[in-house]
Amino acid sequence: MRPVQASDALLEIDGLTTHFFTREGTVRAVDGVSLTVPAGKTVCVVGESGCGKSVTARSVLGLVDEPGRVVAGEIWWRRDGQAPVDLARYGPKSEEMRRVRGGEISMVFQEPMASLSPMYTVGAQLVEAIRLHMPLDREQARERAADLLRRVGIPRPEERLDAYSFQLSGGMCQRVMIAIALAAGPALLIADEPTTALDVTTQARIIDLIHELQAETGMSVLFITHDLGVVAEIADEVVVMYLGTVVERGGVDEIFHDPKHPYTRALLGSIPRMGAGTGQRLATIRGNVPHPSDRPSGCPFHPRCGDAVAGLCDRSDPPDVRVGPGRTARCVLHENADLIGDDGQLGAEEVQR
Amino acid sequence: MLRYIGRRCFYMVPTLFAISLVAFAIIQLPPGDFLTAWVTRLESEGEQVDPAMLDGLRQRYGLGEPFYAQYTKWISGILFHGDFGESFEYGRSVSSLVLDRLPWSIGLTVFALLFTWIVAFPIGLYSAVRQYSFGDYLATTIGFLGLAIPNFMLALAMMYVAYSVFGLSTSGISPLTIGIAVVVLGTAGTAGMIRVLRANLLDELKKPYVVAARARGASEKTLVIKYPVRMALNPFVSTIGWVLPGLVGGEVIVAQVLNLPTTGPLLFSALRTQDMYLAGSIILIVSVLTVIGTLLSDILLAWLDPRVRLGYR
Numbered sequence: 001m002r003p004v005q006a007s008d009a010l011l012e013i014d015g016l017t018t019h020f021f022t023r024e025g026t027v028r029a030v031d032g033v034s035l036t037v038p039a040g041k042t043v044c045v046v047g048e049s050g051c052g053k054s055v056t057a058r059s060v061l062g063l064v065d066e067p068g069r070v071v072a073g074e075i076w077w078r079r080d081g082q083a084p085v086d087l088a089r090y091g092p093k094s095e096e097m098r099r100v101r102g103g104e105i106s107m108v109f110q111e112p113m114a115s116l117s118p119m120y121t122v123g124a125q126l127v128e129a130i131r132l133h134m135p136l137d138r139e140q141a142r143e144r145a146a147d148l149l150r151r152v153g154i155p156r157p158e159e160r161l162d163a164y165s166f167q168l169s170g171g172m173c174q175r176v177m178i179a180i181a182l183a184a185g186p187a188l189l190i191a192d193e194p195t196t197a198l199d200v201t202t203q204a205r206i207i208d209l210i211h212e213l214q215a216e217t218g219m220s221v222l223f224i225t226h227d228l229g230v231v232a233e234i235a236d237e238v239v240v241m242y243l244g245t246v247v248e249r250g251g252v253d254e255i256f257h258d259p260k261h262p263y264t265r266a267l268l269g270s271i272p273r274m275g276a277g278t279g280q281r282l283a284t285i286r287g288n289v290p291h292p293s294d295r296p297s298g299c300p301f302h303p304r305c306g307d308a309v310a311g312l313c314d315r316s317d318p319p320d321v322r323v324g325p326g327r328t329a330r331c332v333l334h335e336n337a338d339l340i341g342d343d344g345q346l347g348a349e350e351v352q353r
Numbered sequence: 354m355l356r357y358i359g360r361r362c363f364y365m366v367p368t369l370f371a372i373s374l375v376a377f378a379i380i381q382l383p384p385g386d387f388l389t390a391w392v393t394r395l396e397s398e399g400e401q402v403d404p405a406m407l408d409g410l411r412q413r414y415g416l417g418e419p420f421y422a423q424y425t426k427w428i429s430g431i432l433f434h435g436d437f438g439e440s441f442e443y444g445r446s447v448s449s450l451v452l453d454r455l456p457w458s459i460g461l462t463v464f465a466l467l468f469t470w471i472v473a474f475p476i477g478l479y480s481a482v483r484q485y486s487f488g489d490y491l492a493t494t495i496g497f498l499g500l501a502i503p504n505f506m507l508a509l510a511m512m513y514v515a516y517s518v519f520g521l522s523t524s525g526i527s528p529l530t531i532g533i534a535v536v537v538l539g540t541a542g543t544a545g546m547i548r549v550l551r552a553n554l555l556d557e558l559k560k561p562y563v564v565a566a567r568a569r570g571a572s573e574k575t576l577v578i579k580y581p582v583r584m585a586l587n588p589f590v591s592t593i594g595w596v597l598p599g600l601v602g603g604e605v606i607v608a609q610v611l612n613l614p615t616t617g618p619l620l621f622s623a624l625r626t627q628d629m630y631l632a633g634s635i636i637l638i639v640s641v642l643t644v645i646g647t648l649l650s651d652i653l654l655a656w657l658d659p660r661v662r663l664g665y666r
Contacts, residue, residue: 063568065559093573102569115565118660119583129569164659180569
């Protein structure tokens with residue numbers, strides 16, 4: 001166990017490993033993920049479907065569905081002026097975990113319509129969230145609920161409190177979900193692909209809303225997405241995931257302008273660009289993402305990697321290499337400074353756990 | 354809500370009309386009219402029938418007139434005077450005969466339904482929340498046994514046990530007999546109900562709104578009862594519609610075995626002796642009650658589920 005350093009990191013995930021024990025075998029959905037979320041910053045986790053980004057997010061709050069389980073790793077949560085706690089040690093049904101959920105760390109999900117129960121008004125569900133974490137009576141909670149709805153940009157909030165989820169649009173439902181997430185003024189908001197199910201114009205508005213609310217409240221945001229456009233817009237820091245592992249971490253500008261890992265480069269290369277030559281094929285990453293239960297040996301990306309070194313990448317796990325301040329890349333290409341090339345500032349220094 | 358109930362009641366009218374037509378058609382079904390059959394039987398027993406009285410009866414039931422005229426006479430008698438006609442077998446008015454027995458039938462059915470719910474609900478809930486546990490397998494096994502064992506068999510077995518072990522007689526009206534009837538009728542629906550609740554709840558437990566409620570810090574117990582169970586109750590309530598006719602049908606045999614004065618055996622004997630006014634009336638009343646039961650379940654459903662109430666879905 002690494003000693004907990006004093007840092008400005010609000011959330012520090014270290015070596016998180018979440019496996020699903022299915023009848024067909026163990027699925028290593030998250031396999032040793034480390035990342036930090038600094039206070040007041042937005043960290044985006046990007047990656048293809050099935051790379052474990054959602055499971056990572058859910059692991060933080062102990063919301064992994066059966067038969068999944070966090071089997072190793074630490075999730076250090078630093079509350080203001082309090083000793084850090086390891087959320088991975090709290091039982092998923094424990095009282096302590098329930099206080100953290102919604103109170104200190106909130107979560108917004110992919111399907112806003114399905115995330116609200118159609119049997120209760122959105123107001124009832126919002127009031128529930130408020131009263132779970134704040135000592136307010138029904139009246140006060142309702143007032144706060146209306147305020148929250150106004151803050152997330154819902155017109156005529158007093159009337160909307162009595163609406164049901166099926167009477168609202170997807171975008172409105174997501175605003176309600178965000179209001180529920182903000183109910184008790186959390187320090188961290190985890191947004192798990194909150195715009196995937198929405199249409200494009202609504203997507204932009206929801207992302208703007210999250211961005212504004214973050215600026216207003218100073219909370220941190222852990223944003224899970226597969227949309228690099230969104231990342232460029234809101235991220236301070238980026239975590240790139242592939243097959244349950246973090247392949248690269250860094251500031252948003254560094255990641256976009258100077259990607260180190262071949263996967264990040266390939267990912268950025270496959271963004272279609274306007275006017276980038278008509279009649280040309282879109283760049284793709286060759287091959288498919290292997291199923292997590294059928295992970296290649298060595299570096300998980302080597303079968304699809306253009307720079308793979310035979311006999312090395314398919315044999316041994318690549319080291320997590322520090323390629324700059326606050327930057328890591330999990331690739332043998334950066335193991336020696338020589339291999340990095342002209343970028344003089346980057347002394348290759350290994351981060352050891 | 355009121356508009357919903359109003360609309361639902363309005364839809365009942367054509368259904369009730371169709372039911373009354375069928376019931377009347379059953380009354381008309383035997384060859385010749387029933388008066389002829391009755392007279393023939395009386396005469397064969399050596400009794401004389403007063404022709405004046407015969408004419409009076411003919412007049413009263415509109416015999417010899419076309420179908421629609423007879424139907425109108427019959428249905429208006431029921432609607433405006435509560436007159437269902439005369440049972441020739443018992444020599445009493447059908448309404449008094451049925452009124453004697455109907456409360457027993459309704460009581461038995463309602464208690465059997467309550468029994469089904471009270472037993473099925475906790476078991477179904479447990480089976481879903483603790484899926485694949487020992488208790489789940491046990492409940493499933495007993496449930497299937499309950500489905501497979503015929504009603505009358507269970508009734509006979511319970512009567513035997515009550516008599517041989519406890520030395521109690523189980524025939525006619527007594528709390529014990531009624532209790533046995535309720536249990537026997539109830540268990541038939543229970544197994545199916547457990548399966549329905551378990552399957553629904555298993556679906557609902559994985560829905561995103563459950564995870565979302567968990568993510569806002571709701572405790573596991575409150576959240577399961579408040580969200581998925583509330584959703585899984587819908588089919589529970591809807592089942593009133595299809596459990597009621599089943600109970601009414603199943604009741605005939607059980608009441609026969611236990612010798613209970615319900616409408617089931619009455620209908621059975623009426624059909625055997627071609628006492629068609631009695632038979633038709635019982636069919637009519639039981640069908641109408643079933644329609645009303647369905648209406649009640651629909652109203653209950655609307656009250657429970659805002660999507661039904663507000664006309665979505």
